[in-house]
Amino acid sequence: MAANRATLITLTALAPASWGTTYAVTTEFLPADRPLFTGLVRALPAGLLLLALARVPPRGAWWGKAAVLGALNIGAFFPLLFLSAYRLPGGLAAVVGSVGPLFVVGLSALLLGRRPTARALLTGTVAAFGVSLVVLRAAGALDPLGVLAALASTASMSTGTVLAERWGRPEGVGPLALTGWQLTAGGLLIAPLAFLVEGAPPALDGPAVGGYLYLAVANTAVAYWLWFRGIGRLTATQVTFLGPLSPLTAAAVGWAALGEALTPVQLAGTALAFGATVAGQIAPRTRTVPALRAAGPRRSAEAPGGRTPVRVE
Numbered sequence: 119m120a121a122n123r124a125t126l127i128t129l130t131a132l133a134p135a136s137w138g139t140t141y142a143v144t145t146e147f148l149p150a151d152r153p154l155f156t157g158l159v160r161a162l163p164a165g166l167l168l169l170a171l172a173r174v175p176p177r178g179a180w181w182g183k184a185a186v187l188g189a190l191n192i193g194a195f196f197p198l199l200f201l202s203a204y205r206l207p208g209g210l211a212a213v214v215g216s217v218g219p220l221f222v223v224g225l226s227a228l229l230l231g232r233r234p235t236a237r238a239l240l241t242g243t244v245a246a247f248g249v250s251l252v253v254l255r256a257a258g259a260l261d262p263l264g265v266l267a268a269l270a271s272t273a274s275m276s277t278g279t280v281l282a283e284r285w286g287r288p289e290g291v292g293p294l295a296l297t298g299w300q301l302t303a304g305g306l307l308i309a310p311l312a313f314l315v316e317g318a319p320p321a322l323d324g325p326a327v328g329g330y331l332y333l334a335v336a337n338t339a340v341a342y343w344l345w346f347r348g349i350g351r352l353t354a355t356q357v358t359f360l361g362p363l364s365p366l367t368a369a370a371v372g373w374a375a376l377g378e379a380l381t382p383v384q385l386a387g388t389a390l391a392f393g394a395t396v397a398g399q400i401a402p403r404t405r406t407v408p409a410l411r412a413a414g415p416r417r418s419a420e421a422p423g424g425r426t427p428v429r430v431e
Contacts, residue, residue, distance in 0.1 A: 122380060127399050128347030132343040132361045138367025140337060142375060147329030149320040153200030154312035159330045161192050162305025164339035168298030176299055180288055184299035187285075190278030191342075192304020198271035205264030216365060216391075217242070217250035219398065222358040223275035229280050230354070238398075239356060245362045245394035251387025276358065282346060283354040293347035301342060359398025362391045 148156060169175075176184045226232040287296050323332070343377035348357045366388055 124247060126348065126351055127356075129344050129358075129359060130352065131363055133345040133348070134360050134362075134364040135367045136200070136337050136341040138364040139371055140333065141368050142371045143329050143332060143337070147323070147325040152199060152316055152320055154308060154316050155319060156330075156333070157196035157200060158305055158308045158312045160338045161196065161301050161308060163334045164342070165301030165305050166297050167304070167339055168294055168334075168343065169302055172295035172298050174291055174295040177288065178289075183285055184296075187278050187282055188303025189307055190274045190281065191300055194274045195271050196304065198267045200305030202264050202268035202271060203331045205261045205267065216246045217245065218272050218276050218361045218364050219245060219355065219358045221273055222280055222354050224254060225276055225280040226283075226353075226355055229284055232353075232355070238404075240396045241359065241397045245359065245391050245398070247357060248387045248389070248394060249365050251383055251390065255378040271402065273325030279349060279358055280354045282349045287350060293350055293387045294343055297339075297343045297346045300346070356399055359395055364396050366391055369430050 143157065220239065223234045223238045223242060227234050280297075287293070336352065345357070347361075369388070
């Protein structure tokens with residue numbers, strides 16, 4: 119059982135690790151100043167590919183739920199993320215994004231009835247501090263719009279993560295189809311914005327085509343499938359604590375592939391952030407309480423004697 123859970127966490131962690139390569143791929147291979155087009159190419163082809171593989175359309179209320187999740191996790195998240203990246207130093211944008219676990223802890227209390235604990239709050243704070251040591255650089259005056267966009271993108275993805283756990287999946291529908299619904303819905307939301315703001319698609323050379331293929335297939339279709347698969351089997355809090363792996367991977371790629379040096383302070387921050395990520399995967403304790411007092415939508419089957427095991431974060 120423990121081995122299966124470790125495998126699940128490792129596979130889910132591949133998603134933020136893959137997202138950490140996005141910056142290097144974008145700067146080294148893709149056309150400059152086309153963030154919305156890049157978001158569109160990441161989302162829509164990946165979504166259509168997964169839909170073709172799954173061959174399961176939404177039904178009933180899931181047309182609306184898929185649209186909401188697609189807007190939060192993809193359609194709003196991508197444009198806001200790119201807006202913040204273009205208006206803020208990359209390190210600052212990453213630091214703002216690293217507070218995602220704290221957002222999820224709060225939203226889980228509101229939407230899932232899961233009481234936040236001192237351990238979760240402390241671990242989220244340590245993770246954000248560790249990321250700040252790795253990526254933050256001295257910068258001039260902050261851009262208010264950039265900061266708001268960074269906070270909004272983090273809030274959007276965090277809300278989508280918690281709602282994905284709250285709503286689960288329809289019976290008989292796997293994570294492949296659910297991921298395809300969201301990527302397609304999000305891509306369709308980005309498409310008109312991309313063409314209105316950025317105009318016609320740019321001319322692409324060989325490296326750009328390869329970069330977009332990587333982003334669409336490995337970085338988006340596979341990575342988001344692993345991410346939402348993890349949300350379906352772990353808690354939203356556990357999954358989002360894997361998020362700091364993204365800026366850590368970006369720093370590692372910059373060091374290994376782009377010749378960027380890592381200082382002792384950055385190495386210390388890496389250790390802190392990685393330690394917090396590991397701590398965030400510790401399985402919540404289980405206690406038994408009377409069934410009438412058990413709160414939250416994620417209840418397990420009732421145990422003998424009218425008592426329900428409840429997971430405590």
